Amino acid sequence: MTGSDVTRDGLEGARPGRDAVTGEPTGRRRRRRGHGERAMVPEAEFSSYYGKPVLNRPTWKPLDIAGYLYLGGLAGASSLLAAGGQVTGRPGLARVAKLGAAGAMSLSLAALVHDLGRPARFVNMLRVFKPTSPMSLGSWLLAGYAPLAVAAAAADVTGRHRAVGAAATVGAAALGPAVATYTAVLISDTAVPSWHEGYRELPFVFAGSGATAAAGLALACAPARDTGPARRLAAAGAALELGSFRLMKRRMGLAAEPYEQGGPHRLLRSAEVLTAGGAVLATYAGRAGCRSGRARLLTTGAGAALLTGSAALRFGVFHAGVASAEDPRYTVVPQRERLEAQAQARSEDH
Amino acid sequence: MTDDTAAQAARTSVDPARGNLLFGSQPDVAGAAGYTDARPRMGFFTDTSVCIGCKACEVACKEWNAIPEDGLELTGMSYDNTQGLGADTWRHVAFIEQRKPLGGQEPGIGHEDVDVFAAAADLGTSPSSPGPGATVPEPGSVPAGAPTGAISPVAPDGRTELRWLMSSDVCKHCTHAACLDVCPTGSLFRTEFGTVVVQEDICNGCGYCVPACPYGVIDQRPDDGRAWKCTLCYDRLGTGMEPACAKACPTDSIQFGPVDELRERAATRVERLRAAGVTDARLYGEDPQDGVGGDGAFFLLLDQPEVYGLPPDPVVTTRDLPAMWRHAAAAAASLAAMAVVSFVRRAR
DSSP, X not given: OOSOEEETTEEESOOOOTTOOOOOOOHHHHHHTOTTOOXXXXXXXOOOSTTOOSSOOOOOOHHHHHHHHHHHHHHHHHHHHHHHHHHTTOHHHHHHHHHHHHHHHHHHHXXXXXXXXXXXXXXXXXXXXXXXXXXXXXXXXXHHHHHHHHXXXXXXXXXXXXXXXXXXXXXXXXXXXXXXXXXXXXXXXXXXXXXXXXXXXXXHHHHHHHHHXXXXXXXXXXXXXXXXXXXXXXXXXXXXXXXXXXXXXXXXXXXXXXXXXXXXXXXXHHHHHHHHHHHHHHHHHHHTOSSSHXXXXXXXXXXXXXXXXXXXXXXXXXXXXHHHHHOHHHHHHHHHHHHHHHHHXXXXXX | OHHHHHHHXXXXXXXXXXXXXXXXXXXXXXXXXXXXXXXXXXXXXXXXXXXXXOOHHHHHHHHHHTOOOOOOOOOSSXXXXXXXXXXXXXXXXXXXXXXXXXOOOOOOOOOTTOOHHHHHHTTTTSTTSOOHHHHSOOTTSSOTTSXXXXXXXXXXXXXXXXXXXXXXXXXXXXXXXXXXXXXXXXXXXXXXXXOEEXXXXXXXXXXXXXXXXXXXXXXXXXXXXXXXXXXXXXXXXXXXXXXXXXXXXXXXXXXXXXXXXXXXXXXXXXXXHHHTTOTTOEEESOOTTSTTSOBSEEEEESSOGGGGTOXXXXXXXXXXXXXXXXXXXXXXXXXXXXXXXXXXXXXX
């Protein structure tokens, strides 16, 4: 006997086990939500089974899957910069972007295969074409995109088969935006509250984050005279990413809470600072004139900040989702409120 | 506005032969999956009002399906040391202790010929029963209001009745199963009985089904890498046998049969319980209009679902998949547009 009671008003006098996550609200947390944002959902009492989570925790390894979310965005948006650089006569920018896309995509494929419970069976991903599974569609997308990205980079580096290389560059750029944004659908199409509830805005967050990462790579590595488009892409991407992320958190209700607590909060806060700072720095260095050594240093710094910021955002989103699956509060409270709202609407109808 | 309403109508209109594909009611679940010779949909009705918490279902399931051991630990929170469903637990008996009477109970044993008052009056007079002082509390030693000098119905600590809720949880074999929808390899499939089963020779352990399940049922076996869950004993069903857990259940708390028949039986049972004064009795997962289109394995519960660790209003995540793709397409288009604009504007 534990001396605890499960009552209609929740668990009373419970002593949760070593691993139990109680999700009890604290005053400190309420204050942290501040910064002018109102708590969208009043703190609600809820019942649970000894504080155990309703959902099973995602088994994806953070380094593999959050890393893939990041590298996929970097690759997809880099392919756009590569095609743009090629068409507008910026060979330095095109080469960096092509190498970045091919490298990031190769690492992505390695991470995805490594994350499988049975890596030897990775080819089963292409066993069926299944529109209801974002992972199936994504596998087919990568099966088309990865060879194009690698061919574009190989043709650029070796200088041979230029026509094939140009065609591959254009093909990779056509698929690139899909590669960068489908990953949002991949994680939204789950029962994990903090991923699923953001399905409207998350693709835009990931599009912006991919753009800042690709721009960051170009700023850090491409010759200074070619970086004009990357600076503008960095600014636009940062605005899209930060704007839609704020909008997402405002619309999500209770499921936004994991984004504002603990480790994920720290990651997302640094992502905000690095992305905004990197974009501002890139714009400033562009105006200061691109030849001077100091401007070169600033540009490299801006690029590094943008790359790190995009990675921090992906890891923050990943860990916030895992945290929301581990706490029954984020599963039970919104569903209970939905049921009560439906019951109220029905009683008003009659 | 007109586009929206047209789209709404297209989404909510149901092909009478095939029903809804992503969510909503689906009368012929195996037929919608492509079977032309589908059998009646089979499932479980778990009536928790007669569960005695013996865990025979857990043991029978482990034995029949040769599920490996997954840790022998004592939780210290209740008699439940299994804790929840997972890769190596396909039946889980929940224990909940509540300070609440269970409602009228008939022990089912005839004592009509025994006069308890006469027997009490004999206390102390016959050698087989001790004197009144042995069982009757002294005046002043019991809470106020309790009868003294006679047999007391109130325990010395003032507690009255207590109830235990016990419930055997299992995979729900949803009408719209998120795990099946998101599986990229086709390893998860719909059987001719309308149940959902993992093909272990196909599964490559991508783990997508684990966060997709709104009930937290399916999980990945760490050393093996593949995903596992209840098969509703597909191997036994094929030869006309009932699943191992239902076979082992000594009180028929776990009932196996065609889902249509079980739904009728459940409706009758819940009415009977309510009429008998168990007003808490309710069905869970039997409604074909709910967020997963109704469960193939549904329950009669005596409290809110979340008390048993079940989600109160689960929704299949793929219900929103068309909207997700629309938003992702718009985001991809805006990414491409941003890139084009970055190049079109000439540098100063």
